[in-house]
Amino acid sequence: MNPGLEKLQLYPFQRLAQIKANSSPPKSSAIIDLSIGEPQLETPHIIQESLKRAISGVGKYPSTRGTLRLRESMSSWATKRFNLGKEQLLPDRNILPVSGTREALFSIAQTLFATNSAKSLVGLPNPFYQIYEGAAILAGATPYYFNGPAHNNFIPLFEDTPEKIWRKMSFMYICSPGNPAGNVMTSQQYDYLISMADKHNFFIIVDECYSELYGNEQEPPLGILEWCHLSGRSSFQRCLAMHSLSKRSNSPGLRSGFVAGDPDLIEKFFMYRTYHGSAMPLHVQEASITAWSDEEHVIANRDFYRENFDAVLNVLREKIDVSRPTAGFYLWVDVLSDDIKVCEQLYSHTGLIVLPGQFLSRKNDGLNPGTNRIRLALVAPKEQCIEAAYRLLSILS
Numbered sequence: 396m397n398p399g400l401e402k403l404q405l406y407p408f409q410r411l412a413q414i415k416a417n418s419s420p421p422k423s424s425a426i427i428d429l430s431i432g433e434p435q436l437e438t439p440h441i442i443q444e445s446l447k448r449a450i451s452g453v454g455k456y457p458s459t460r461g462t463l464r465l466r467e468s469m470s471s472w473a474t475k476r477f478n479l480g481k482e483q484l485l486p487d488r489n490i491l492p493v494s495g496t497r498e499a500l501f502s503i504a505q506t507l508f509a510t511n512s513a514k515s516l517v518g519l520p521n522p523f524y525q526i527y528e529g530a531a532i533l534a535g536a537t538p539y540y541f542n543g544p545a546h547n548n549f550i551p552l553f554e555d556t557p558e559k560i561w562r563k564m565s566f567m568y569i570c571s572p573g574n575p576a577g578n579v580m581t582s583q584q585y586d587y588l589i590s591m592a593d594k595h596n597f598f599i600i601v602d603e604c605y606s607e608l609y610g611n612e613q614e615p616p617l618g619i620l621e622w623c624h625l626s627g628r629s630s631f632q633r634c635l636a637m638h639s640l641s642k643r644s645n646s647p648g649l650r651s652g653f654v655a656g657d658p659d660l661i662e663k664f665f666m667y668r669t670y671h672g673s674a675m676p677l678h679v680q681e682a683s684i685t686a687w688s689d690e691e692h693v694i695a696n697r698d699f700y701r702e703n704f705d706a707v708l709n710v711l712r713e714k715i716d717v718s719r720p721t722a723g724f725y726l727w728v729d730v731l732s733d734d735i736k737v738c739e740q741l742y743s744h745t746g747l748i749v750l751p752g753q754f755l756s757r758k759n760d761g762l763n764p765g766t767n768r769i770r771l772a773l774v775a776p777k778e779q780c781i782e783a784a785y786r787l788l789s790i791l792s
């Protein structure tokens with residue numbers, strides 16, 4: 396058996412299930428579940444209709460590269476969104492469809508990581524989305540956790556990393572906008588990181604699945620492709636961006652996304668994927684073209700999350716110190732005490748389900764950045780989010 400299986404940690408939602416199994420919520424109040432980052436808004440009708448119209452696609456095997464129309468819709472979306480140069484992101488060279496970012500984040504490790512090499516590390520932020528760790532371990536790598544301290548808004552202090560670590564790096568996962576803190580990498584942070592990648596010959600994989608859910612309409616988060624363009628790195632050397640329709644278009648069940656960037660990495664990933672067997676079904680491709688070609692529903696989504704943040708912060712700020720993230724739909728709250736206990740109490744006393752910060756982080760170098768934090772996914776209707784905020788206050792006080 397793959398020895399990595401023994402090293403995997405329980406997934407955060409399995410750990411949460413244990414908390415729920417050990418107690419019961421009060422009968423008097425309805426459960427509010429803000430633990431999962433699953434949009435509750437309906438999948439836009441144009442996407443559903445497109446899926447239905449193309450359903451006869453189930454009668455055909457899809458190709459690994461997907462149709463040219465699909466890749467064109469992805470490249471024109473990304474070119475516009477990230478202000479890329481004309482014909483920089485070529486549908487034939489720089490883009491591949493994937494079955495959601497989770498699948499791609501996992502399988503890219505199988506493509507990039509070489510066992511028995513001096514490059515034994517895969518870097519990931521801490522706190523983090525647990526697929527990065529599992530993907531690294533199951534590929535035979537040793538995860539290296541870059542601590543993101545609270546005083547740096549949970550973004551790692553990359554400059555403090557010793558050279559000997561960079562030398563052993565095979566590739567790194569970056570999450571921007573981040574889950575759970577909603578933080579966004581700056582151009583300067585990318586400058587440093589990519590200078591290390593060039594110096595020590597490793598790759599940068601940026602998970603951008605929250606890139607379209609941002610607070611300020613005038614300041615969409617910087618993407619790695621955009622950083623490359625601005626830095627004159629015209630063919631995105633060493634860099635891949637991962638995008639998804641799950642959060643952007645309320646379509647987590649569509650399993651649709653894409654990876655874009657360095658053509659050499661794309662070609663190797665393509666080769667891997669011809670065996671991997673995650674080609675996007677034809678009807679999903681059609682629905683995805685519709686989704687990437689429409690911004691109206693995405694703007695409406697941003698309005699929805701902005702209103703949720705406004706309403707919840709309005710309640711919480713009276714009593715606790717909490718700030719609005721730059722992007723994403725998570726509130727990452729400092730509860731100033733044991734986060735697991737707070738989550739247990741929230742569930743058993745109020746029926747509110749949220750994730751303990753420690754389920755999303757590891758202790759490293761004496762620091763566990765998830766300690767005393769909880770994560771609330773503000774995906775439910777506004778009234779439920781407001782009620783959740785009051786329940787949280789009732790426990791914290």
Ligand SMILES: Cc1ncc(COP(=O)(O)O)c(C=O)c1O
Nearest residue numbers: 432495496497524574604639641
């Ligand atoms: C940071 C992060 N990356 C990737 C994913 C997976 O999303 P997808 O539905 O695109 O596979 C999630 C899902 O919650 C996530 O939080």
